[in-house]
Amino acid sequence: MEDKSVAESLIPRFQIEKLLNQDQSDRRISLLGHIDGKQGILIAERAAFATESLEVVKKFHSSISQVRNLGDNDIYKWYMANSSPPSTNDTHSPPDLKINLIWPCTAQHIRKYSAQTVRMVTETPQIYKDYIHPYMQHRREEGRLNWVFNILEGRTEQEDVILRDKGTNPDEDGFLMLPDLNWDRKTISSMHLLALVERRDIWSLRDLKRKHIPWLKYLRQRILDATVKTYAGQIEADQLKIYVHYQPTYYHFHVHIVNVMLEAGSTQAVGKAFGLENIIGQLETIAGDDEAGMADVSLSYFLGEASELWSTVYEPLKKGKTPKV
Template sequence: MTGAERDLRAFKFERILNQDTGRKTLNLLGTIDGKPAIITAEKTAFNAARAPLFVSPSDGLQSLTLLQKNDIYHWFLASIQQSTDDGDAAAKVNLIYPCTDVHIKKYSAQQIHMVVETPEVYQQYVTKYIEGKVAGGRLNWVYNILEHREESEKIVFEDGDKLMGFILLPDLKWDLVTLTALYLSAIVHRTDIRSIRDLTPDHIPFLRSIRSKILTAASERYSLAADQLKIYVHYQPSYYHFHLHVVHVSHDMGASATVGKAILLDEIIQTLEVMRLVGEKEMGYRDLEITYLLGEEHDLWRKIFEPLKEGRAPSI
């Protein structure tokens, strides 16, 4: 048993943070050796290769129970035979340990609000919030990847140029098996871009280069056409080092890819192109109003947007 598995088995349940019956996910809060930990679990996709055995009592459906019958329609409950290999596992489980209050808030069920971040709010308040999020080694796990100290065996593609380059690797949310659920992350080497707010028309060649190389590398590795992939960024992002999400177009990403969260890379490039053509000064995303979703547990809501909504001064 590996150390990571021992940690997982030592998890002591405290409470459910959130569950999504539609996407079959469950987020649990607990402790491991007295330190807070989060487990996220999701049901994996059906293995199509086992479809011929689906109704077999030994290799497919088991413990079959008829719930209801109406004319030609029948409803059953059943357990399904699952093998222990990665290709046919019943669930994908992620462990965050030790976790922080930020993780707990992120994975908790919460009321969502649509907020409008003006350039003034961004400059006066949000930049201070970002500074706090990049201080104190909070991005060490990103630098571990970029410097090949962690996850180097997972790299799908790397352009090592420190200005134009990036690393492409599978996201932890992907089971590494189901192609229609493909999910990759592209993390850039440069450190001067924290979010889309830092992008200007000068970054167009950089973004076009990344787009081309991601599509080529992912298409070649996974035998997918380029038009079967979508590339987007988040605002606000989960961490403030510029990175991109690459997913199969058929993959239902839920809130992660919804309007108010995800912005297509192509859209970003076109917006910057328009800025270059019509701007009377050097414009960038810092000059735009950006409307996005925030949960009530997010510090940006509690410290900035809720006070602004109520006519109070932000507390950041």
């Protein structure tokens, strides 16, 4: 085994030639370089957050500096910051933290962001009709869509809007597109945009019907065209992935647009993300008239045990009890 001091001396002697790769979460980079005339590859990965005690977490929080607000809407705010205080000679070091703040948060937010066991469930058309749709109605009536309507009605985030398209029928085709709050607005490899539709009669993919196929195709093409035009020379149409979530975080139809290289964990996993192209294809094969649609099929997806849907609907069903929504 090589002497540790000799091995450690290699890192400062590494002469960088070029960046080979950078992962989509910006936690790992691969560098090509050389030491003593011989090429080598240096792979650097940021350490995981230290979380062994509450005191350690508090120490991390107290070290955050140079906080810069990127935007805010209702209870949601997002920032760039540094994970350590600047040195006396460098007060403008580039930020290495992307921070989201939800304040004031609800009990539902706390459940969503807590570690929990995940379950796969199958939502039949009957379960959707009897329990899920009433659940959605109740959540919409609680005012949890205020931040969405703030954007659609021009009260917030208008400087971030990339495209506002009224379509061929402003009452039905209109939508706008803007950066998702989880994107830093500059790293193309981790691009994440959001398209919010103007119409309010579609809460989720469950409301999509055969009659919506032309609208969905129009929406998809306009999203692709606008994204490629906005980020000309940086991304092409076949480098974009377009999907919707089910269950979604909020019940107003919206579409996610991401770089196909983005690795975003569970938010893009099977049982959460449904490709828009696949939804269109499924609608085209559903038998029936124009009113037939996604409410007529069974959907399988995962839920955390801390979620309201699990505790109020699926856990009682599993135990042979009638859910109380």
